[in-house]
Amino acid sequence: MLLSRKIAYKLSFFLMLFALVLAGCSSNEAGSQPAKKTEDAAKKKEPIQLLNVSYDPTRELYEEVNAEFAKEWEKKTGQQVTIQQSHGGSGKQGRAVIDGLEADVVTLALAYDIDEIADKGGLLSKDWQKKLDDNSTPYTSTIVFLVRKGNPKGIKDWDDLTKKGVSVITPNPKTSGGARWNYLAAWAYAQEKFGGDETKTKNFMSQLYKNVEVLDSGARGATTTFVERGIGDVLIAWENEAFLTLNELGKDKFEIVVPSLSILAEPPVAVVDKVVDKKGTREAAEAYLKFLYTDKGQEIIAKNYYRPRNQAILDKYADVFPKINLVTIDDYFGGWKKAQEKHFNDGGTFDQIYQPK
Amino acid sequence: MAGHVSLQYSTSPQQNQTRIQDSEPRWVRWFLIAIALAFISLFLLLPLAAIFIKAFEKGIAVFVNAISDPDALAAIKLTAVIAIITVPLNAIFGVTAAWVVTKFQFKGKSLLITIIDLPFAISPVIAGLVFVLLFSAHGLFGQWLLEHNIKIIFAVPGIVLATLLVTLPFVARELIPLMQTQGTTDEEASMTLGASGWKTFWLVTLPNIKWGLLYGIILSTARAIGEFGAVSVVSGHIRGLTNTMPLHIEILYNEYQFSAAFAVASLMSLFAIFTLIIKNVIEWKAKGAS
Numbered sequence: 001m002l003l004s005r006k007i008a009y010k011l012s013f014f015l016m017l018f019a020l021v022l023a024g025c026s027s028n029e030a031g032s033q034p035a036k037k038t039e040d041a042a043k044k045k046e047p048i049q050l051l052n053v054s055y056d057p058t059r060e061l062y063e064e065v066n067a068e069f070a071k072e073w074e075k076k077t078g079q080q081v082t083i084q085q086s087h088g089g090s091g092k093q094g095r096a097v098i099d100g101l102e103a104d105v106v107t108l109a110l111a112y113d114i115d116e117i118a119d120k121g122g123l124l125s126k127d128w129q130k131k132l133d134d135n136s137t138p139y140t141s142t143i144v145f146l147v148r149k150g151n152p153k154g155i156k157d158w159d160d161l162t163k164k165g166v167s168v169i170t171p172n173p174k175t176s177g178g179a180r181w182n183y184l185a186a187w188a189y190a191q192e193k194f195g196g197d198e199t200k201t202k203n204f205m206s207q208l209y210k211n212v213e214v215l216d217s218g219a220r221g222a223t224t225t226f227v228e229r230g231i232g233d234v235l236i237a238w239e240n241e242a243f244l245t246l247n248e249l250g251k252d253k254f255e256i257v258v259p260s261l262s263i264l265a266e267p268p269v270a271v272v273d274k275v276v277d278k279k280g281t282r283e284a285a286e287a288y289l290k291f292l293y294t295d296k297g298q299e300i301i302a303k304n305y306y307r308p309r310n311q312a313i314l315d316k317y318a319d320v321f322p323k324i325n326l327v328t329i330d331d332y333f334g335g336w337k338k339a340q341e342k343h344f345n346d347g348g349t350f351d352q353i354y355q356p357k
Numbered sequence: 358m359a360g361h362v363s364l365q366y367s368t369s370p371q372q373n374q375t376r377i378q379d380s381e382p383r384w385v386r387w388f389l390i391a392i393a394l395a396f397i398s399l400f401l402l403l404p405l406a407a408i409f410i411k412a413f414e415k416g417i418a419v420f421v422n423a424i425s426d427p428d429a430l431a432a433i434k435l436t437a438v439i440a441i442i443t444v445p446l447n448a449i450f451g452v453t454a455a456w457v458v459t460k461f462q463f464k465g466k467s468l469l470i471t472i473i474d475l476p477f478a479i480s481p482v483i484a485g486l487v488f489v490l491l492f493s494a495h496g497l498f499g500q501w502l503l504e505h506n507i508k509i510i511f512a513v514p515g516i517v518l519a520t521l522l523v524t525l526p527f528v529a530r531e532l533i534p535l536m537q538t539q540g541t542t543d544e545e546a547s548m549t550l551g552a553s554g555w556k557t558f559w560l561v562t563l564p565n566i567k568w569g570l571l572y573g574i575i576l577s578t579a580r581a582i583g584e585f586g587a588v589s590v591v592s593g594h595i596r597g598l599t600n601t602m603p604l605h606i607e608i609l610y611n612e613y614q615f616s617a618a619f620a621v622a623s624l625m626s627l628f629a630i631f632t633l634i635i636k637n638v639i640e641w642k643a644k645g646a647s
Contacts, residue, residue, distance in 0.1 A: 084596060084597060084598055085595070086593055099493035099494055100494035100511060102508070121494065249613065
């Protein structure tokens with residue numbers, strides 16, 4: 001008995017030693033990382049890093065923008081700048097910024113998601129959208145249809161999506177910014193068609209969403225479902241996403257159908273005040289977003305199939321971007337806050353018309 | 358800790374399992390083997406082959422480019438760093454926990470064993486969200502971390518923590534049954550002969566458990582490298598900074614770079630196969646040793 005107690009004490013001593021080593025290791029790795037970061041930010045002409053938190057389909061666009069901006073910024077200030085990118089569903093990305101993802105700039109799919117960062121996170125002022133030209137949206141896009149080559153189901157307009165036997169792919173408006181634009185575009189078409197009769201519009205929407213085969217969580221996921229898994233007759237998609245698909249995966253497999261009426265999608269950009277002030281990167285972050293409005297920025301935007309704001313450059317690419325009758329979110333739906341409340345919050349029109357299969 | 362060491366006598370593993378293979382007719386045996394083989398080919402070998410075929414679909418150049426791309430290299434490096442930090446910590450924790458559980462008697466012991474197993478039972482997504490709840494800007498410690506400018510989630514420490522949580526049970530789970538069968542007699546003998554506790558650990562306990570420990574380390578390394586769910590939640594997906602290999606593969610796939618995605622995937626698969634080979638070597642060596 002005595003002996004075993006002695007052993008036990010010795011053993012427990014070593015256990016405690018282990019615990020100490022364990023604690024020491026873990027606190028080391030947690031502590032050293034951030035300390036280095038603050039040092040970096042303190043020295044000013046040192047290379048800096050910006051983080052652009054964006055939504056799904058802008059990967060290719062910002063890769064090009066970042067390279068070009070880094071060149072210009074170094075020429076002008078002699079400072080090296082690296083721009084890091086993070087992409088995902090717009091709502092999810094906004095959530096991550098609220099949770100503490102240190103984005104210097106956010107470039108999301110719709111104003112509502114940045115409003116949330118201002119409201120819930122308090123990371124930027126509520127009038128952020130007035131700080132840059134054109135409602136802080138340096139580029140626009142719209143919603144079009146992508147169909148399989150030869151358009152076997154003869155899809156020409158929104159009406160055709162409600163027909164029996166047509167299988168539609170669109171992401172979930174609850175999680176995807178693009179999906180909300182899709183929904184509102186269809187809604188606007190139905191309102192025009194039925195002269196503003198809301199019951200008929202809801203019927204139309206209900207018919208359309210009955211044809212939806214897969215409700216992915218993001219725009220890229222929906223594209224992959226349509227393109228790679230070969231599900232569905234028509235994909236409701238961002239115009240830029242549709243063009244990208246054609247170019248990446250073959251013009252011989254898909255074609256774009258432009259509906260008679262669509263929505264002017266305005267994906268906004270903003271500097272996240274609290275983050276840039278803390279990191280000391282405000283100057284570069286502001287210049288980065290302004291770069292999007294320059295001729296060079298607008299050219300890159302057009303080349304990546306986003307519609308540039310600059311009229312001259314838009315005219316130059318007129319053969320790429322067909323003229324579509326476009327409604328805007330502010331005129332037609334009274335802004336994003338109202339649209340969000342009416343259509344996408346719990347119990348909104350989407351919940352009313354959509355029954356999961 | 359514990360008040361006294363239990364005087365468990367080591368019970369050797371049951372060796373008297375009856376062999377049933379001779380009692381079944383031959384065709385039943387062949388039929389079952391055929392089913393097993395078909396199942397393995399269909400669900401394991403075929404997909405594995407597909408990964409490699411897809412990876413080299415566009416030629417060696419695309420494969421090499423995909424792996425030497427700066428973002429891919431950063432992802433590989435980060436994955437290695439994560440494994441290098443988490444695996445030793447897991448090994449230390451695993452040995453400690455297994456030791457406590459098997460060499461001592463104390464209240465709440467079975468509770469401790471259950472808690473060690475918890476990460477096996479909960480979904481990795483939840484394992485990630487737990488850290489978001491704790492360390493996000495609006496989480497429990499969020500304000501404090503913000504004031505002291507410490508970044509945990511959406512940075513490397515968060516990924517380390519999430520990986521650590523998910524891989525926690527591997528070493529301990531491997532060692533507990535092993536040390537249970539070994540009992541405490543060797544340690545007691547060593548100490549009775551005057552060896553210190555430290556010496557006892559290095560010269561008696563460690564050699565006894567080394568194969569089990571290695572096996573646990575290998576499993577835990579494989580998981581640390583392959584973990585997707587928990588890491589995805591806390592990563593923030595910043596390219597070249599907080600993307601591990603599995604996250605990088607997903608990104609490449611979503612960017613229509615299918616060949617590149619599968620190139621990185623095949624690299625990971627190669628590592629998995631390599632792990633399996635080492636595992637087998639260890640099992641074989643362990644058998645020879647015992």
